[in-house]
Amino acid sequence: FIIYDERTCYYLLGGSSAQFRSSGAQSLVLWEAIQFASTTSKAFDFEGSMVEGIENFFRQFGGEQVVNYNLQNTNFTKS
Numbered sequence: 001f002i003i004y005d006e007r008t009c010y011y012l013l014g015g016s017s018a019q020f021r022s023s024g025a026q027s028l029v030l031w032e033a034i035q036f037a038s039t040t041s042k043a044f045d046f047e048g049s050m051v052e053g054i055e056n057f058f059r060q061f062g063g064e065q066v067v068n069y070n071l072q073n074t075n076f077t078k079s
Contacts, residue, residue, distance in 0.1 A: 002033050004041050007043065011045065030061065046061070
């Protein structure tokens with residue numbers, strides 16, 4: 001699944017069947033999504049993964065690792 005606007009196309013969700021995992025279909029579908037994104041958006045965001053195999057798969061498409069920070073304000077004082 002992808003979602004997009006004029007700036008970025010986001011790869012939100014993908015999956016495959018264990019039976020057909022070696023068929024190359026998942027790579028083809030992702031490549032088609034990237035091709036589509038090139039006609040509608042300026043960037044394609046793989047949304048990353050901490051799973052080494054998935055991260056390696058994304059890098060094979062030329063993805064670059066980008067660090068994203070998450071800041072959260074937590075109040076530790078009790079009233």
